[in-house]
Amino acid sequence: MGEHDTPGAAGHSEADVSPQTNAPTADAAPAEQTHAEQAHGVSRRGLFGLLGAGAAGLAVGGAGGAAAAAAIAGGGASGGGSEASVYDFYGTHQAGITTPVQDRLHFAAFDVSDMLDRDGLKGLLADWTAAAARLTQGLEVEEGGAVGGSDYAPPVDTGEALGLHASGLTITFGFGPTLFTTADGTDRFGLAARRPPLLEPLPRFQGDALVPQLTGGDLAIQACADDPQVAVHAIRNLSRIAFGRATLRWSQLGFGRTSSTSTAQATPRNLFGFKDGTANLKVEQHDLVDEQVWVGASDEPAWLAGGSYLVTRRIRMIIENWDRVQLGEQEMLVGRSKGSGAPLSGGGEFTEPDFEAEGPTGAPLIDVNAHVRLAHPTMNGGTRMLRRGYNFVDGNDELGRLDAGLFFIAYQRSPQQFIDVQRSLASDGLNEYLKHVGSAIFAVPGGVKKGEFVGQALFA
Amino acid sequence: MTTRRVLATVGTAGVLALALSGCVAKADVAQAAIGVDITDDGCAVAVATATAGAVSFALENNGTDVNEFEILADDQLRIVGEKENVTPGQKVDFVTHLEPGTYYTACKFQQVGAPVGLAEFTVTGEASAASADEQELSDQAVTEYLAYVRSQVSELLPQVEEFAAAYASGDDETARSLFAKTRVSYERIEPTAEAFGDLDPKIDYREVDAVAEGLDWTGFHRIEKDLWAPQPGDLNSDGQDALADWAPSTPEQRQEFADGLVADVTELHDLVTDPSFTVSLADISNGAIGLLDEVASGKITGEEDWWSGTDLTDFEANVQGAGVAFGAVKALAESKGDEGKALSTEIEKQFTALEDALAKYGSIEDGFVEYGTLTDADKKALSDQVNALAEPLSQLTATVLGV
Numbered sequence: 001m002g003e004h005d006t007p008g009a010a011g012h013s014e015a016d017v018s019p020q021t022n023a024p025t026a027d028a029a030p031a032e033q034t035h036a037e038q039a040h041g042v043s044r045r046g047l048f049g050l051l052g053a054g055a056a057g058l059a060v061g062g063a064g065g066a067a068a069a070a071a072i073a074g075g076g077a078s079g080g081g082s083e084a085s086v087y088d089f090y091g092t093h094q095a096g097i098t099t100p101v102q103d104r105l106h107f108a109a110f111d112v113s114d115m116l117d118r119d120g121l122k123g124l125l126a127d128w129t130a131a132a133a134r135l136t137q138g139l140e141v142e143e144g145g146a147v148g149g150s151d152y153a154p155p156v157d158t159g160e161a162l163g164l165h166a167s168g169l170t171i172t173f174g175f176g177p178t179l180f181t182t183a184d185g186t187d188r189f190g191l192a193a194r195r196p197p198l199l200e201p202l203p204r205f206q207g208d209a210l211v212p213q214l215t216g217g218d219l220a221i222q223a224c225a226d227d228p229q230v231a232v233h234a235i236r237n238l239s240r241i242a243f244g245r246a247t248l249r250w251s252q253l254g255f256g257r258t259s260s261t262s263t264a265q266a267t268p269r270n271l272f273g274f275k276d277g278t279a280n281l282k283v284e285q286h287d288l289v290d291e292q293v294w295v296g297a298s299d300e301p302a303w304l305a306g307g308s309y310l311v312t313r314r315i316r317m318i319i320e321n322w323d324r325v326q327l328g329e330q331e332m333l334v335g336r337s338k339g340s341g342a343p344l345s346g347g348g349e350f351t352e353p354d355f356e357a358e359g360p361t362g363a364p365l366i367d368v369n370a371h372v373r374l375a376h377p378t379m380n381g382g383t384r385m386l387r388r389g390y391n392f393v394d395g396n397d398e399l400g401r402l403d404a405g406l407f408f409i410a411y412q413r414s415p416q417q418f419i420d421v422q423r424s425l426a427s428d429g430l431n432e433y434l435k436h437v438g439s440a441i442f443a444v445p446g447g448v449k450k451g452e453f454v455g456q457a458l459f460a
Numbered sequence: 461m462t463t464r465r466v467l468a469t470v471g472t473a474g475v476l477a478l479a480l481s482g483c484v485a486k487a488d489v490a491q492a493a494i495g496v497d498i499t500d501d502g503c504a505v506a507v508a509t510a511t512a513g514a515v516s517f518a519l520e521n522n523g524t525d526v527n528e529f530e531i532l533a534d535d536q537l538r539i540v541g542e543k544e545n546v547t548p549g550q551k552v553d554f555v556t557h558l559e560p561g562t563y564y565t566a567c568k569f570q571q572v573g574a575p576v577g578l579a580e581f582t583v584t585g586e587a588s589a590a591s592a593d594e595q596e597l598s599d600q601a602v603t604e605y606l607a608y609v610r611s612q613v614s615e616l617l618p619q620v621e622e623f624a625a626a627y628a629s630g631d632d633e634t635a636r637s638l639f640a641k642t643r644v645s646y647e648r649i650e651p652t653a654e655a656f657g658d659l660d661p662k663i664d665y666r667e668v669d670a671v672a673e674g675l676d677w678t679g680f681h682r683i684e685k686d687l688w689a690p691q692p693g694d695l696n697s698d699g700q701d702a703l704a705d706w707a708p709s710t711p712e713q714r715q716e717f718a719d720g721l722v723a724d725v726t727e728l729h730d731l732v733t734d735p736s737f738t739v740s741l742a743d744i745s746n747g748a749i750g751l752l753d754e755v756a757s758g759k760i761t762g763e764e765d766w767w768s769g770t771d772l773t774d775f776e777a778n779v780q781g782a783g784v785a786f787g788a789v790k791a792l793a794e795s796k797g798d799e800g801k802a803l804s805t806e807i808e809k810q811f812t813a814l815e816d817a818l819a820k821y822g823s824i825e826d827g828f829v830e831y832g833t834l835t836d837a838d839k840k841a842l843s844d845q846v847n848a849l850a851e852p853l854s855q856l857t858a859t860v861l862g863v
Contacts, residue, residue, distance in 0.1 A: 113848070115813055152742070153858030213836075244810055244848030247840075 085168035085226065089133045091447040093294065093306050094454070096170030097386065097411050098283045100262040102224040105254030105390040105407065106231040107312065108239065109217025109440055110246040112179065118189045118459070124245045126453040128173065128221075128238055133448075135234050138166030141241075158240070160233050167227035171234055173454045174220035174310045174442025177201055194458055196301050198309065198415050199443045206426040207436055214314055214438030217249045222310075222409070224388075228255070250438065252314060254390025254407045261388060267341060267349065271317050271391050271404055272433075274334050275341035278349055279376065281386045292384040293411050295446075303457035306446025308411040311385075311418045314392075314438030317405040322433045333429040335370030343372060355379075369429045380424055383417045385410040405434075415441055493518040493553060496565070498527050498546060503567035503577025510558065512585035517554045521546045528571050529554060530611070534562040536578065537648075538784045539607040544571065558583045572614040572729075597792045598741050605744045605788040606737075609649050612781075613729040616645035620725045624718035627683050630711065636687050640770035643680060644824055646725075647774045648781030650754060651747035652739070653728055662724045666763065667706075668698040678720050681765075686714065688767035697763040741789060745856040748785035751778040752850040760843050762831045772828035775842075776818050783811050786853070789860045800859050803852055810849035817845045 087095045112121065131141050140146055145157030180195035181187055201216070223234040232253070239248055258270045259277030263284050270276040281288055290296075295304045322330070327338065335353065336343055343353035345365045355373055357365045366373050377384050388411065393404040410418055425431070445455040493516040495506040500523040521527050525548060531541040540563065541556035560583050566575030623642040626635040646653065646664065654660045661670070663679045670677035686709050690702035709717060731737060739747075758764045759775040786807060793800045822828035834842075 113844070115809075115848075150858040150863050152861055152863050154854045240851065243851040244806075247844040247847070 086166040096172035101257040104228040106235040108251040110219040129453040132171040167225040167230040169225040172222040174444040179218040258389040259387040310442045313408040316435040335372030532564040601788040612645040628718035640773040644777040647777035651750040748782040751782035769830035771831040
């Protein structure tokens with residue numbers, strides 16, 4: 001930290017870019033921003049000198065302000081964003097949930113250090129918020145962070161995103177059950193009483209083969225972007241900011257989004273080769289999203305209003321076996337045509353499946369144990385989730401099989417929505433080719449207002 | 461093997477006058493001198509307390525050979541004041557400035573080996589107003605760290621001689637029992653040894669590094685492999701057959717490796733104790749950072765002491781050495797305003813946490829558990845704590861130099 005870093009000073013060159021540098025004042029910042037943030041290289045400037053918009057010291061392709069609309073419009077056939085997409089960090093809800101799914105994921109779960117106290121936790125969330133607000137706009141962790149600092153200090157920003165655009169980066173934070181009460185019942189941060197009653201570790205499901213090191217976590221960060229380097233850069237720098245306060249428990253890279261969350265996006269394919277997410281909730285279904293995804297103002301607890309429950313599952317696909325399954329059987333197990341994605345009851349991809357339809361022999365066209373039948377809202381009391389999963393291939397296992405599968409991500413108003421559907425899938429014929437090795441649940445607080453930190457209402 | 465850009469020296473103390481002793485005006489010396497009876501195997505200090513400020517010691521060497529008197533910080537490692545070259549029969553006064561706190565007094569017969577007659581010494585009273593004189597603080601840091609490095613090489617040499625003799629004579633049991641402890645003083649000051657280009661490779665290279673660089677493999681780890689000989693099927697740390705291009709040393713070869721190690725450590729000792737040897741402030745703080753890097757890259761993976769499994773002793777020694785280096789520049793860091801104070805507080809907190817985490821597995825005195833007995837979760841916890849310390853520590857040089 002050189003002479004540029006007088007605490008409290010507004011970022012120098014940011015002032016040239018944005019007229020809004022005199023944004024939040026000290027009283028908007030958490031009082032317990034401690035020395036630790038200095039040691040971690042995140043200065044208070046991170047909070048005070050934030051840009052209001054996407055105007056960037058680093059080129060962000062001229063995109064200014066909230067560019068969500070432009071991003072969707074610029075999506076072309078794939079409906080994905082483009083490297084120039086910039087999404088607002090601040091808003092009613094956290095970005096990265098109903099945002100059109102980006103192509104790449106880096107998801108990370110953290111455990112909080114035993115040395116951290118309540119104020120330290122607030123300080124970490126404040127530092128993370130400040131960094132995320134900048135990173136999502138295509139900026140460095142700190143102005144000049146990568147190469148503008150002292151020759152005798154490590155750069156504050158790791159630098160691999162220098163010259164890259166925001167690439168639609170969203171950063172979404174979540175709180176695991178163990179943040180409120182540890183497994184042995186300890187209330188480390190005085191949060192036990194604020195724990196959402198629904199935020200419980202998930203029950204055991206058919207086909208679980210959970211690995212403890214890939215399961216759970218006190219805190220979660222989901223970074224999605226259209227450029228993998230941008231997503232990785234975000235997680236890497238946020239992990240570094242957390243050193244000494246929270247440590248990486250597990251993390252997952254993902255590619256080739258397996259769901260569309262907007263009608264503007266084509267339905268992508270999972271590693272079974274099938275279109276995935278045809279019947280997913282779409283952003284445009286406002287009423288359904290409000291009903292199924294967001295925690296309502298009347299729901300308990302009040303601090304979670306505008307938030308959601310996030311479930312992640314690392315689902316290993318035994319693809320070598322799957323690839324030997326006859327096409328007809330593959331389609332029967334899924335309940336859809338592999339080429340078009342149309343339900344086996346007929347029609348096109350977006351035709352509603354007809355579960356009553358029978359073939360010439362009187363057997364249902366969509367098998368009783370077909371995935372699409374068991375997962376369908378009509379079979380689950382109307383339950384929907386907003387799925388946002390990704391494919392993964394993490395090298396291979398010791399048997400020479402690809403360590404591949406689906407990193408399932410779903411957002412819902414209540415964890416019960418996921419639990420009901422997952423239980424319904426107990427007889428799913430696909431289970432023979434699936435193993436759930438990682439699992440986690442998080443309460444995702446509502447959106448962040450400028451001058452606040454993510455989840456601030458939890459501490460009020 | 462970390463090489464760091466050597467930075468321009470800020471305030472090198474070429475002159476090794478005793479820190480601050482020249483700054484003590486006679487009028488300040490209100491306390492009567494404390495008598496110290498130095499003998500070959502003792503170091504009797506007349507009283508074990510003093511009042512903060514200028515403290516005066518009346519040294520008398522009643523022994524048979526040259527000796528030195530030291531005042532150590534409460535970690536019993538950092539030397540806050542010392543009087544060297546007290547010859548037999550000599551009476552000499554030694555004045556040093558001490559702040560309130562716990563210290564230890566000790567002597568060092570023949571100026572090598574372990575401290576003799578270590579005794580607690582308490583200083584009471586008010587802390588003096590902090591002197592913001594940067595030059596003074598940096599001179600003090602350099603003096604203090606040089607004294608530490610010299611004390612460590614002085615302790616190292618006789619231990620290495622004993623260890624090497626046991627190994628050369630085929631007393632493997634004794635050699636094995638001495639291996640980890642003998643390395644402690646070396647590991648505490650590793651960056652200093654690394655500053656002498658070819659010495660560290662000769663003393664402390666692991667087999668895989670020596671082979672990769674086409675060097676003759678010698679030193680501690682060559683000896684280690686003889687003492688904990690691999691079995692057929694064992695792999696080296698790089699996954700290669702441990703028996704490839706290796707055979708147990710013959711008695712003649714053992715003598716050669718033993719003599720070589722003693723010669724190399726003697727050379728290190730002579731270089732470091734030479735009056736012309738000095739270090740810069742950046743060397744000190746970068747040394748602290750470098751020692752943590754050593755831990756993070758080698759010790760935490762169990763690659764350092766591949767055959768003996770004594771990595772945790774090296775780990776602790778690296779951490780201690782980093783702690784002393786940090787202690788030497790701490791006042792200087794704290795003189796750099798609130799940010800420096802905050803950094804210093806954070807570093808201290810994380811040092812304590814790391815020491816606590818290591819203490820679960822043993823101590824240098826009593827030995828540590830074998831590294832292979834640690835679970836992945838144990839290693840992750842240590843690694844997390846190393847990161848927690850290394851991150852703020854990486855800011856130390858810029859803070860100390862104020863650049």
